[in-house]
Amino acid sequence: MCVCSLCVSAPRAAAGVGGGNDFQWCFSQVKGAIDEDVAEADIISTVEFNYSGELLATGDKGGRVVIFQREQESKNRPLSRGEYNVYSTFQSHEPEFDYLKSLEIEEKINKIRWLPQQNAAHFLLSTNDKTIKLWKISERDKRAEGYNLKDEDGRLRDPFRISTLRVPVLMPMDLMVEASPRRIFANAHTYHINSISVNSDHETYLSADDLRINLWHLEITDRSFNIVDIKPANMEELTEVITAAECHPHQCNVFVYSSSKGTIRLCDMRAAALCDRHSKFFEEPEDPSSRSFFSEIISSISDVKFSHSGRYMMTRDYLSVKVWDLNMENRPVETYQVHEYLRSKLCSLYENDCIFDKFECCWNGSDSAIMTGSYNNFFRMFDRNTRRDITLEASRENSKPRATLKPRKVCTGGKRKKDEISVDSLDFNKKILHTAWHPKENVIAVAATNNLYIFQDKMN
Amino acid sequence: MSSDTETLSEQGGETQDPNSNPVKTEEAKLKAKYPNLGQKPGGSDFLMKRLQKGQKYFDSGDYNMAKAKMKNKQLPAATGPEKSIVTGDHIPTPQDLPQRKSSLVTSKLVG
Numbered sequence: 001m002c003v004c005s006l007c008v009s010a011p012r013a014a015a016g017v018g019g020g021n022d023f024q025w026c027f028s029q030v031k032g033a034i035d036e037d038v039a040e041a042d043i044i045s046t047v048e049f050n051y052s053g054e055l056l057a058t059g060d061k062g063g064r065v066v067i068f069q070r071e072q073e074s075k076n077r078p079l080s081r082g083e084y085n086v087y088s089t090f091q092s093h094e095p096e097f098d099y100l101k102s103l104e105i106e107e108k109i110n111k112i113r114w115l116p117q118q119n120a121a122h123f124l125l126s127t128n129d130k131t132i133k134l135w136k137i138s139e140r141d142k143r144a145e146g147y148n149l150k151d152e153d154g155r156l157r158d159p160f161r162i163s164t165l166r167v168p169v170l171m172p173m174d175l176m177v178e179a180s181p182r183r184i185f186a187n188a189h190t191y192h193i194n195s196i197s198v199n200s201d202h203e204t205y206l207s208a209d210d211l212r213i214n215l216w217h218l219e220i221t222d223r224s225f226n227i228v229d230i231k232p233a234n235m236e237e238l239t240e241v242i243t244a245a246e247c248h249p250h251q252c253n254v255f256v257y258s259s260s261k262g263t264i265r266l267c268d269m270r271a272a273a274l275c276d277r278h279s280k281f282f283e284e285p286e287d288p289s290s291r292s293f294f295s296e297i298i299s300s301i302s303d304v305k306f307s308h309s310g311r312y313m314m315t316r317d318y319l320s321v322k323v324w325d326l327n328m329e330n331r332p333v334e335t336y337q338v339h340e341y342l343r344s345k346l347c348s349l350y351e352n353d354c355i356f357d358k359f360e361c362c363w364n365g366s367d368s369a370i371m372t373g374s375y376n377n378f379f380r381m382f383d384r385n386t387r388r389d390i391t392l393e394a395s396r397e398n399s400k401p402r403a404t405l406k407p408r409k410v411c412t413g414g415k416r417k418k419d420e421i422s423v424d425s426l427d428f429n430k431k432i433l434h435t436a437w438h439p440k441e442n443v444i445a446v447a448a449t450n451n452l453y454i455f456q457d458k459m460n
Numbered sequence: 461m462s463s464d465t466e467t468l469s470e471q472g473g474e475t476q477d478p479n480s481n482p483v484k485t486e487e488a489k490l491k492a493k494y495p496n497l498g499q500k501p502g503g504s505d506f507l508m509k510r511l512q513k514g515q516k517y518f519d520s521g522d523y524n525m526a527k528a529k530m531k532n533k534q535l536p537a538a539t540g541p542e543k544s545i546v547t548g549d550h551i552p553t554p555q556d557l558p559q560r561k562s563s564l565v566t567s568k569l570v571g
Contacts (some may be wrong), residue, residue, distance in 0.1 A: 033568040042568050057523045058569060066569045097516075104514045129514070191511055238507050256561055258505065292487045293497075297506075344482035347489040452569055 022388065023369075023381070023406055023442060024458040025405045027398055029083060031068075032451035034396065042360065044435055044447035046243035050114040050122065053438040056084050057124060058452055059109025063093035065126055065179075067137065072282055082443070083455055088137050090179040093128040105130050112195050113205070115218070123182070125205060129192040132207055134183035134218065140176045144168040186226045188214050195245045201252040208257060215269075227275045228257060228267065242356075244304045251310065254279075258315060262299030266326065282324055284331045294346045294355070302358035307367040308439075316361040319343065321372050321382070323420045336382045341412045341423045354428050364437045374431025376421065377448045378408055394432065394446045394453040404458065 033042065041062025041454075048057050056068040069087035096105040106129055115123040121138040123194055148167045150156050191209035198205045206227070207214050213228035232238055241260045248254035253269045264282040268276035284294065298318035308315045312333070315322050319340060322332035338359075342349060349355040354375075361372040373379045374391070382389045391408045411420040435445040442457030490497065 031569040041565075044569075060567060060569075062565075062567070064567045066567050089567055089570050102516050102518065104516050106514065192513060235508075238511075241507055241510065290483065293490060294482045294487065321493060346483060346488065347493075351493075375531040450568065451562060 002111060009363060021385075022383075023390075025392060025444070025455045026402045027400065027405065027453070027455040028402070028443070028457050029455045030399055030451055031066075031454075038450045042450040044434060044452060045108050045110065046112050047436045047445050047447050047452070048112045048114060048124075049083060049436050049438055049445070050124075051116050051315070051439060053440050055087065055114070055122060056436070056454075057112045057114070058445075058447065059092065059112050059126055060450075061106070061108040063091055063095070063107030063109060063126075063252065065090055065092045065109060065112065065135070067122075070120050082456065088177040088179050090135070092126045092133060092135065093131065096130075098130075099365060110193060113196050115198055116202055118202070125196050127193050127196050127207065130183040130186070130189055132193070132196055132216075133180050134185070136182045137177060137179045141173060142170045143173045145171045149279060162224070183218065183221050185216055185221050186225070188216075194243060197247040197255070199247045199252050202251055204252075206245060206247060206255060208242050210241040213242065213245055213255075215273075221254070225273070227269065227273070229276060243301050246304055246306055246313075249306050249308060249310045256304055256306070258301035258304040259301040261296060262301055262317060264301065264304060264313070264315060264324070280326070280329050281397050282329045282332075283321070288386055294350065297350070297355055298346070303360040305361060305363060307363050308365065309367055312367065314361055314363065316372055317403065318355060318357075318359075318360050321361050321370060323370070323384070333382065336370070336380075338380050339378075339410070341410055342405065345423065349428070352428065354431075357431055357433065359431075359433050360435065362435055362437045364442070365440045369437075371435050371437060371444065373435055374447070375428050375431055376426040377432055378410075379429040379432045379435055381447055392455075394448040394455075402458075405455065 032044075037113035039062075041060060041064075044058050045061055045063045046057075046059040050057070051054070054070050056070075058066050058068075059068075066089045069083035071083045071085060073082065092105040092109055095107045097103070098105060108128055109126050110129065111125075111127050113125045115125070115134075117123075121136050124135050125139070126133055145152065145440060146166050148157070148162060148165060148168075149159070160249045184290060185207070189207065189209040189212065191211050193207055193209050195208040196205060203219075204215055204217050207216065207224075208228075211229065211231040212226055214224040216224045228242070230240065230242065239261070240263075242257050243260055245255060245257040248256075252343045254266065255269070255275075256264055256266045258264045262283065265278035265284070266280035268279040270277060271277075286299075287374050301315045303316040304313060311326060313324050313326060315324065315332075316338075319342060320338055323336075325333045359373050361370060363370055367418065368385055369381055369383050371379060371381045377394045378389045378391050379394065380389060380391050391410070392405045393408050406419075409417075409420045410426070411417065411422050416422050430449065432446055432448055436445045438444065442459075444455050446453045446455065
C-alpha cells in the first residue's frame, strides 16, 4: 500500500491575471522564416519556459537550441514591453551513426528542461534520442585587460622587453552569452528517449525511453539507475511502450509514466529500487462496444504533465485531454475534446500517419486553464472553472502587433457558416505539437512547424 | 447479472453513440483498402517499427561483393516508402541511405 501523502495539496501558484475571466489573446511576436519551403532542420521540436518565465528555450530538428530572454520593462522602450529577444543559440546535438548497431541517431532535440536557477548562470538539460546534455548558459560582461605576457590582440610579448609588472584590470565589455556543455549523459538508453524530467530535489532527474526509465544524478555521468524496465523477456510479447514520464513537482520520490495503451502508472521510489510495480494505476475503462482497430492507437498517451499544485495530472491522447485527480485511479475528473471531428477521418489519418502525431499539453501557472495544439495551426485552450473552450490560430495573417486573436471554428456538418472552416479543408501538415505557458503570466509560446509565435493576454 | 456489467461499461469514459458509428465506418474503409492489415490492432508490428526507428542496413562488404558480381549492371534501388526497412535479397546501396549533414547554419529563429 502506498503511503505517499498525495492528499496534501501544495499552495497554488500565484494566479495569473484573468483567472476565471475570459482571456483576450493578442499577437505579440513571431520568430522564424516566412518562406513556404521549410527546411527539415528548422522544424521546432520542443518549447520550454524556465521557472521564472524570463527565458524561453526552443529546440529544433537540426539539433540547435535557441534561447530567448524577456526584455525588462523600461520607460525608454515602452512598446517592447515584455518582448522576447534572442539571448543565446548553440548547436546542442549532432547527427551520429552507431556503427555497432547500424543505427542512425537523429540530432533532433526531443526535450529541453530547465534546472531551477541557483546562481547567476542558467542550466538546462537537452536531449536527443540517445544522449542528454547539461548546458550552462552564462553571461560575461567583463574582461581582463593589461596582461603582462601578451598584447591586447593576443600576440605574445617578448619577455625580455618587459620592464615593468602590472596588474590586469577588469574592464566592462559588451555582453556575451556563452553556452557550454557541462555534462554529457550518454550510453544509457538502448531505445529512443522520449522524456526527461528534473526532480524537485534539484539533484536528480529521470530519462525515459520506449521501454526503460533511468534515474541520474546531475553531477554523475558514468552511472545511472534503472528504475523502470518493461522490456519483455521475449520481444514477440511486446504490447506496450512508455510514451512519457514526469517527476512529481513536490514529492521527489514520486513520478509517473504513460503508455501507448492509454494507461498511467504512478511510482514511489521509496517503495522499491526497481519501480516495475506501480503504486497507482490510472486507466479509464473503455466501452467495449466502441472498440475498433483505432482504439488503442488513439488512446496512446503522447504527453503527461503534473499540475503545478501536484494534486492533478493531465494526459493528452490523440483526440482529447484528460485531467486526473491523483487520488482517483479509475477515471479522469475532466475530459476535454480537442478535435472530435477527426473521428470520421481516422482512416485517412492512419494512412498519412497523422494518427501517430504526438501532441503535447500544458497548464497555466494557476492550473485554471490548459492548452494543447491541433491541425491547421489551430490550438485549443480550456478553462477548467468556466468550462469554456476556445480555438485560436497561429498564422501570419493574424500577426499585426497586439491584434486580438479571433476564435476559430471547425464546421462538421453540411452548412458552413462564414468564417468557419470545414474539416476537409484543414491542413494536416500544419500541426501544433508543442506549446508552452509562462509559469506566472498569461504569455504563451506556440510552435507552428518552423515558426515560434508568442501571444499575450490583453490584460497582462 | 448481465445488466450489471452493462451498466459498468456504460459508466466508462468513452462518449457514446454519435461517435462509434463514424469510427466503425472508418474501420470498414481501412479494412477494405488493406484486407491483410494486422490481426492485432495497433499491436506488435506497429510497436516494433517504432523501436526500430533509425535502423539502417548497409554492409560495405555485401555492397562491394554485389557490385563485383553485377559488373556493369545497376544494382536495384529500394523503392517505395519503406526504404528504411530493407531486408532480403536487395543489397542496400549508399544511394539508399539519406545523406547525413551536421547543421552549421544558425537557426532562422535568430533575428
